[in-house]
Each structure stands twice: as structure tokens, then as C-alpha cells.
Amino acid sequence: MSFFTNIFNGSENQNDSNTKINWINLTDLGQLNEIISLSHEKPVAIFKHSTRCSVSRMALRQFEKEFDLSDKVTAYFLDLIAYRDVSDEIAIRFGVQHQSPQLVLIKEGKAVYNASHSDIDAEELKSIV
Numbered sequence: 158m159s160f161f162t163n164i165f166n167g168s169e170n171q172n173d174s175n176t177k178i179n180w181i182n183l184t185d186l187g188q189l190n191e192i193i194s195l196s197h198e199k200p201v202a203i204f205k206h207s208t209r210c211s212v213s214r215m216a217l218r219q220f221e222k223e224f225d226l227s228d229k230v231t232a233y234f235l236d237l238i239a240y241r242d243v244s245d246e247i248a249i250r251f252g253v254q255h256q257s258p259q260l261v262l263i264k265e266g267k268a269v270y271n272a273s274h275s276d277i278d279a280e281e282l283k284s285i286v
Contacts, residue, residue: 176221176224177221177225177227178221178224178227178232179227179232180204180233181232181233181234182234182235183203183233183234183235183240183243184239184240184243185240186242186243186246188233188243189246189247192233192263193250193263193266195231196263196264196265196266196267197265197266199230200229200230200231200263200264200269200285200286201230201231201233201262201264202231202232202260202261202262202263202282203233203235203247203260203261203262203263204217204220204232204233204258204259204260205237205244205247205256205257205258205259205260206234206235206236206237206257206258207237207238207257207258208236208238209238210257212258212274213257213258216258216275216277217258219277220279223278223279223280224279225279226279226282226286229286230286235247237257244257247261251263251268251271252268253268256273256274257273258273258274258277259271260272260273260277260282262285262286269285270282270285
């Protein structure tokens with residue numbers, strides 16, 4: 158596949174064999190209650206991704222390349238184009254401004270890390286977990 162196809166391809170496969178992340182697709186508002194509950198036992202990362210944005214795609218690929226916390230963090234993937242209502246509710250429940258791409262880390266039911274665009278950094282996430 159060419160460089161431009163990788164960046165601008167409209168289809169998503171967050172379960173790509175090149176990723177070390179076992180993504181859980183976030184598709185339902187009810188899952189936010191599960192995330193809050195889970196975050197009391199293990200931190201939960203939510204990656205909000207726009208399937209229409211090349212910057213979001215590059216941030217996702219970079220994050221997937223660097224992320225190695227699967228044993229310490231439960232990772233959720235949100236296609237915010239398809240599930241905008243879920244994205245909006247994340248902003249409300251966790252008190253974070255909507256961004257895309259965006260990474261939100263939930264611990265003890267609260268957002269403790271929130272980064273967007275080029276500020277999304279798996280290494281920084283490690284220091285918080």
C-alpha cells in the first residue's frame with residue numbers, strides 16, 4: 158500500500174495486525190458506565206478518532222506504534238463520526254473539551270489525562286499510569 162493510501166484511506170481497521178493494542182470498540186452510551194466502573198480497577202484509555210481526518214489517522218497510527226501498556230490499561234476506540242453522541246457524552250461526563258483526535262485516560266472514574274492531535278503521546282501516558 159502506498160503512503161497516501163495509508164494516510165487517506167477512508168476505511169478503518171483498528172484491530173490491524175500491526176498494532177499491539179487490543180481495542181474495545183466504544184459504540185454505546187451504556188459502555189461509559191462500564192468504563193467508569195472498570196477505571197476503579199485499571200486505568201481506561203479512550204481514543205477518539207475521526208475517520209475523515211488524515212491528522213487523526215496519523216495520530217492513531219503513531220499512538221498504536223508506541224503504545225505498550227496493554228497489560229496496564231484497557232483501551233477503547235471511538236469512531237466519533239459514527240458515534241458522535243458517545244463523543245459528546247464523554248465531554249460532558251469527564252469534563253473534557255471535545256477534540257479529534259483525542260486521548261482521554263480515566264482513573265477512579267475521572268479523566269486524569271487529556272491530549273489531542275500531536276500532543277497524544279504514549280510515553281507521557283506511561284508516566285501517568
